[in-house]
Amino acid sequence: xxxIKNRRTIRKYKQQDIPAEVLNQLLEEAFRAxxxxxxxxxxxxxxxxxxMKRKLAPAHxxxxxxxxxxxxxxxxxxxxxxxKWCRQRKADPGYDNFLSFMNAASDAxxxxxxxxxxxxxxxxxxxxxxxxxxxxxxxVDILQLPELVVPVATITVGYPDECPAQTDRLPLExxxxxxxxxxYSAEDIDRIYAVKEALPENKQFVELNHTETLAQIFTDIRxxxxxxxxxxxxxxxxxxxxxxxx
Amino acid sequence: xxxIKNRRTIRKYKQQDIPAEVLNQLLEEAFRAxxxxxxxxxxxxxxxxxxMKRKLAPAHxxxxxxxxxxxxxxxxxxxxxxxKWCRQRKADPGYDNFLSFMNAASDAxxxxxxxxxxxxxxxxxxxxxxxxxxxxxxxVDILQLPELVVPVATITVGYPDECPAQTDRLPLExxxxxxxxxxYSAEDIDRIYAVKEALPENKQFVELNHTETLAQIFTDIRxxxxxxxxxxxxxxxxxxxxxxxx
Numbered sequence: 136x137x138x139i140k141n142r143r144t145i146r147k148y149k150q151q152d153i154p155a156e157v158l159n160q161l162l163e164e165a166f167r168a169x170x171x172x173x174x175x176x177x178x179x180x181x182x183x184x185x186x187m188k189r190k191l192a193p194a195h196x197x198x199x200x201x202x203x204x205x206x207x208x209x210x211x212x213x214x215x216x217x218x219k220w221c222r223q224r225k226a227d228p229g230y231d232n233f234l235s236f237m238n239a240a241s242d243a244x245x246x247x248x249x250x251x252x253x254x255x256x257x258x259x260x261x262x263x264x265x266x267x268x269x270x271x272x273x274x275v276d277i278l279q280l281p282e283l284v285v286p287v288a289t290i291t292v293g294y295p296d297e298c299p300a301q302t303d304r305l306p307l308e309x310x311x312x313x314x315x316x317x318x319y320s321a322e323d324i325d326r327i328y329a330v331k332e333a334l335p336e337n338k339q340f341v342e343l344n345h346t347e348t349l350a351q352i353f354t355d356i357r358x359x360x361x362x363x364x365x366x367x368x369x370x371x372x373x374x375x376x377x378x379x380x381x
Numbered sequence: 382x383x384x385i386k387n388r389r390t391i392r393k394y395k396q397q398d399i400p401a402e403v404l405n406q407l408l409e410e411a412f413r414a415x416x417x418x419x420x421x422x423x424x425x426x427x428x429x430x431x432x433m434k435r436k437l438a439p440a441h442x443x444x445x446x447x448x449x450x451x452x453x454x455x456x457x458x459x460x461x462x463x464x465k466w467c468r469q470r471k472a473d474p475g476y477d478n479f480l481s482f483m484n485a486a487s488d489a490x491x492x493x494x495x496x497x498x499x500x501x502x503x504x505x506x507x508x509x510x511x512x513x514x515x516x517x518x519x520x521v522d523i524l525q526l527p528e529l530v531v532p533v534a535t536i537t538v539g540y541p542d543e544c545p546a547q548t549d550r551l552p553l554e555x556x557x558x559x560x561x562x563x564x565y566s567a568e569d570i571d572r573i574y575a576v577k578e579a580l581p582e583n584k585q586f587v588e589l590n591h592t593e594t595l596a597q598i599f600t601d602i603r604x605x606x607x608x609x610x611x612x613x614x615x616x617x618x619x620x621x622x623x624x625x626x627x
Contacts, residue, residue: 136502139495140410163553164386168494169509172603173548180558187560211562216555217599220570226596229606233613237486237514241534244487245509248414248494249385256382263415263491268483279561288487302419307409309462312426314433315525316457324466350472353463357418360475367479367626380613 138256143301145260148293152205153259158292161257165250168242174217176239177246180278180286182207187277194273195266195289204291209267209274210247212239214378215283231283231379240287247288260295263288269366271373285377303331384502389547391506394539398451399505404538407503411496414488420463422485423492426524426532428453433523440519441512441535450537455513455520456493458485460624461529477529477625486533493534506541509534515612517619531623549577 162179170176182188183206191209192201201207214235218228229235251261267274267289274286309327319327331337337349344352354360374380408425416422428434429452437455438447447453460481464474475481497507513520513535520532555573565573577583583595590598600606620626 136410136499139413139499142413144415159553159557162557163550164382166550166553166556167385167388169390169497169507171511172599173550174599174604175551175556178556178558178562180560180562182560184560216565216570216573219565220574221596221600223567223570224594224596226594226600227606228600229609230604232606232609234514234609234616235604235613237616238511240483240486241490241511241514244490245494245497248491249498251415251491252495252498253382253385261415265417265484265487268480268487277561278558281562281564284562304409304412304419305421307405307412310412310421310424311405311408312424312524314426314428314430315523316424316426316527316530318527319462319465321469324462324469327462328466348470348472350467350470353418353420354467354472354474358420358476358481360473360478363475363478363480367481370480370483 139252141301142255143299144262145293145295145297146200146262147295147297148204148260148291149296151294153292153294157257158206161250161253164253165246168245168249170242170245171238175242176213176217177243178211178213178216178284180209180211182209190277191274194270194277195264198264198266200262200264200291204262204293206292208250208290208292209278209286210243210288210290211280211284211286212236212243213284214239215281218283233374233378233380236285236374236378236380240285243287247290251290254292258294259292262291264291268370270369272369275373275377280377282377285373303334305331385498387547388501389545390508391539391541391543392446392508393541393543394450394506394537395542397540399538399540403503404452407496407499410499411492414491414495416488416491417484421488422459422463423489424457424459424462424530426455426457428455436523437520440516440523441510444510444512446508446510446537450508450539452538454496454536454538455524455532456489456534456536457526458482458489458531458533459529460485461527464529479620479624479626482531482620482624482626486531489533493536497536500538504540505538508537510537514616516615518615521619521623526623528623531619549580551577
């Protein structure tokens, strides 16, 4: 599986459409992923129109991929379709709760990753937009998602027009635990993050941002406590509205 | 990618160990999945010992795969390692909130699916255990997960000792939406679920369970409202304890 080993996120795409039959085949194969009780608790909204891309862009902090990619896919946790089926078959669905949301979100994320793998194997490039759960309220409105449907991931897709360097990853020993979780000592942390901190691009990143450490770029600039807390409230509000989670 | 297209969940495994170097290579490649800001917000606990499998089994409702598979992997959302790094680098982490949990859970689930794809391509069989988020409190205790670590998926892995029939999937049109979500009419639901309802094994399933419809097996037997609500409370308690989410 060299396509997974050698993958890199692609943010620049050729001005070339993805034929519907190509996209549909990739999605259909992606839906072979494991799914809770074979309920397939997800929906995918396909955005191709310029107008809809322009509407979605602000929800993704106007990252250029949203308007420049030929296709934008929004993967949603979806208990709406299944619940409708239940009601139509004299069955009383009880899926407006936190566990059911997490079941559906899990189903949707497995399918998202499966799609990314298949798309890359077919020569396409993808970018995963984490912003989907930052501004889910906007996306619910724009895509007209009904109750029991929540967007959990957005993927921009197109034929690659760049080949960036692969990003670093932590050493395997920093992620794996044998039998039980072995919590990290100060020495473990130093060792695990040593390569990342020594990378020239990260050193330059620290200089450019005038911080003392690389970690401060994350805590003080990119992923700030106050922002995380404010966006948590938005996400909770969306879950309250869409899944009746109090 | 015929391995994805032809995949099936495997619940029976040969009595044959997975060499550590095989497993580690698959995991290392799986970690190439997209990750929020390259923070790699996950950990994987590898269970090989009989004793630990026996301890984990009840958390997974004693499904036999847990004790019969050579390897059980618990994929965890993990902001502990990253936060420790921050504190050790004069940075103040603000990741004990719901958004950060969802970021980490997303990272962990993408890696889970990537691992499954790679394992299957290498001739292994996997089973995804959705029970992980049903009894996360037990798993936190057994695997000794510290604060900011929550289990989100468990995969049993081994060399296949069965080749079950592929399960059905809904037709593509039942999952895709063009530009905006087109909510389902009664006719849509009938059409989308027609093949599933007509399958001989599902008809037999209804007979065996003495229900009137297939949907009732889900709502009245397999995934009941009262159970979902009780397990939602457990999951929320775990998030309160592990991520300080109120």
